[in-house]
Amino acid sequence: MASLSFLTEIANGIQGKAYRAELNEQSGSKTECVVKVIECPDINYGNKLFNQLMKLSELDHKGVLVPHDVFLSWEESTSSVNVNIVYPLLNDPGSLEDVIKNYPLPTGLPISEIHEVVGQIISSLQYIRSCGMYHLNLKPSNVFVNCGSYVIADFGLPALMSDIATRTRTTDGILYKFTELEYLYRIVKEPCNLHRYHPPELKSTDGDTLYDSKADVYALGLLIYQMCFLDLEVPDNIDEWREHADGIEDEILRGLFLKATDPSYDSRPSIDQLAELPEVQHLIEVAEKERIANKRQKSASVPHKIVPVDSSVEVVIDNLSSAIKSEELTRASFRAIFAMTAKNSVILDESQKGVILEAAKFHEEVQDIQEKFLAIAYNIIPTIEEETDVFSSVALCQHIVTLFKRYPNHENIIYASLQVTLLISAHRFGARNICKAKMLRVLADLTEKYPSNDKTVALRLVLWIFWGIVAYKENLRDVMKDQIGHWVYAVADTAQKEEVLLEAFTACMWTLSNYKENLDEFKRISGVDLLLHIVHDYQQEPRILKNCCMALANAVEADEVCAYSVLASRIDDPFVVLRSIYHPNRDNPEFVEAYATLLAELSNYDEIRYELHRLNFVELTKEVELFYSAADQIVKSAAKATANLEAYKLEIE
Missing domain, CATH: 3.30.200.20 (Phosphorylase Kinase; domain 1)
Incomplete structure (x- = not known):
């Protein structure tokens, strides 16, 4: 036994x-x-x-x-x-909830994948209804991935426990009624928020609730919305989601969502009525083909499942390598690899990463494969350490450039490609390879063509990418060649109007100010006055202030004209503004370090020392020394400013 x-x-x-x-x-x-x-x-x-x-x-x-x-x-x-x-034990690790939770794209799962999931779930629900059963516990955590297909599991206790004596006939087949025992057990055991996948008619508190397959149809509608918007928090009132149905771009999915989540029991279709719709029949047909294709690929490549029971990444990548030209195997393999890498417990070697990149490049014209590849890259890149890592290589950067050009109107792919590029730019060798792949100008031009009405999404990401690249001096030649400094400064007006851009924009101003090669361009746009205006307008934002102070300090140190531009600023008394920003933000050490650095540089100039003396900045610099006595760099800068101001006081006395 x-x-x-x-x-x-x-x-x-x-x-x-x-x-x-x-x-x-x-x-x-x-x-x-x-x-x-x-x-x-x-x-x-x-x-x-x-x-x-x-x-x-x-x-x-x-x-x-x-x-x-x-x-x-x-x-x-x-x-x-x-x-x-x-x-x-299922072959693929994870559920639909894991897929939704870990998917890095902003506009939902690929439409083709949602079609496949919906078609497969409807087919499954229709089958169990034909057997006289319903699920009554349908939610993302109970839809599992298995060899590239989706299976439903974990039937609700009320659905399993309904007494045959309490069943009555309806047009749908059977209408179930909770008995007192099952109802009380459910109410006692389950908190209210777990009923959010149940339709309105099932949330009655009288113990006489009737239900049929329309309850599962309602839950399916919620799944559709969650896959489209990556939102796992179901609202108490479904109207909150129904009001945003226009945001579901696919007409079939939008129509199904609205039909399935109709609050009225009488108006909502049963599972059989839903399956009779021509568009749903097409989804079921496509989903069935996907199941068959996955099954064939599983047996045709090597005598292993696409992902074995022990979730060995070696086997799935060996399978992929042996049949890299197979679109279906690549799709199924990428799904499995994404699920495994999302758990941060799988470490891939360089040869395995090479197979993944090779498969992505071979299928560059297949949209959903590229989306899944970018999601895999998003999982892997934060873990890389080696300078020669495939996922920060020139080859990967060149592939991303290819995606920018092949899918200029596909927001999901463009956004995900920008996210991946941002991760690459965080590594010194990755930032260098972005330059080698000749991506800088492509990124700058992309912000004008971003396939969304909200261009600030792309602008913000590209600004952060350029910040990472400009931080390393070895990239300066490429930055100058592609006029990236000019591009950043040209964003100034937009950044001042869109607060979401300001931190990234001022960070770029800071890194660019490290190089004298950009000084002429900085002075051309009146960079000092621009930064002082931002300081004036955002006195409660320490991260933005930190960037501004460092950019100003670098400019003042590098050029006397920039230093005296502070005196000529168009804002009213810039030194009053500089004095006023310390106390509200003094608990932020990064800001204080930048602030003390700026005061140390400003105190080197006689005419500026007069303004600093007039407003008793020496009292403030001494306070900084005392408050941050354990922070060597802050104390050093504050002490320099204090010494300069005390020497000036002696001179004028």
Whole structure:
């Protein structure tokens, strides 16, 4: 007889706990599985649930996860009956919730993937309805990825426990009614916020609620919105989402969302009525082809599943390498690799990363593969350390340039490519490779053509990318050649109107001010006056102030004209403004360090010392020394300013 060894707890939910376990056969073989343990209020409830689960295990549909085994046990510590449900361990790690939560793109999953998920779920729901059952617990965490396909699992307890005597016939087939026992058990065990996937008619508190497949259709509508907008927080009032339905660009998905989430039970379609719609029949047909294609690819490449039970990344990449020209295998493999890298527990070697990049380049014309590749890159790049890493290489940067040119009107791909480029620019060698790939001018030009009405999204990302690149002097020649400084300064007017751009813009001003080669351009745009205006307008924003102070300090140190430009500023008494920004922000050490540096540089000039003396800045610099006595760099700069101002006081006395 087989025995179970519990390994680790992997979930603790309302309906019970889930464990990763090992099934030990009499033959000596071991198979990993998942065991869900449900604590029952009494033996009658346990027996009833056991019988219903045994019926569930008889279901046979590739989109429904059914139990491998079910058994009862007695829990001594709580004196309760437990129902134990043994499920096979799925091939892909993660659920639809994981996919949504970890997806780095702002405008939702690829439309083609949402079509596939919706088609497969509708097919599964239609099947279980034909068997006289409903799910009643449909949500992203209960839709699992399995070999590139999606399966539904974890049926709701009320759906399993409805008494046959309380079922009545409807046009949909069967209408279920909660019995008093099931209703009280559900209400006691579940907090209210877990009912948000249930339709309005199911949220009655009288214990006489009736439901059918329209409850699952409603939950499906919520899933559609969540995949389109990457929003896992379901509102109390569905109208909050329905009012934003126009934001769902795909007409089919928008229509399905509105039909499925209709608050009126009478107006909402059943699962069969939904499946009869021509557009839904097309989705189901496409989804079925995807399932078949994934199954064929799984058996045609090598004698392994695309992702084996132990989630070995070596096997999935070996499979990909052996059939890199297969679009379907690449798609399925990328899904699995994305899921694994999202958990930060998988480290890829350079050859494995090379296979992934090679596959992406081979399928550069396949939109959803590129989206998934960029998501994988987004997961991997923060972990890189080697100077020669594939995911910060010239080859990767050149591929991103290719994507910019091939998909100029695809917001998801452009945004994700910018996000990946930003991550690359955070590494010194990555920033250098961006320059080598001749990407700088492409990035600058892209901000004018960004496929969205909100151009500030692209502007902000590109500014941060340029900040990372300009920070390293070895990139200066490329920066000058492509006139990046000129481009940054040209953004000044827009940045002053759009506060979201200011931190990135002033950060670029700071890094550019480190180089005398940019000084003429800085003076041409009246850079000192521009920065002082920003300081005047944003006196409560220490990060912006820090950038401004460092840029001003560099300019004042490098050029006397810039120093005396402070005196000629068009704002009223710039020194009063500079005096006033310290105390509201003095708890921010980064700002104070930049502020003290600026005062130290300004105090080198006689005419400026007069203004500083007039406003008693020496008292302020002494306060800085005392307040930050343990911060050497701050004390050094403040002490320099103090010494200069005290020497000036002696001179004039």
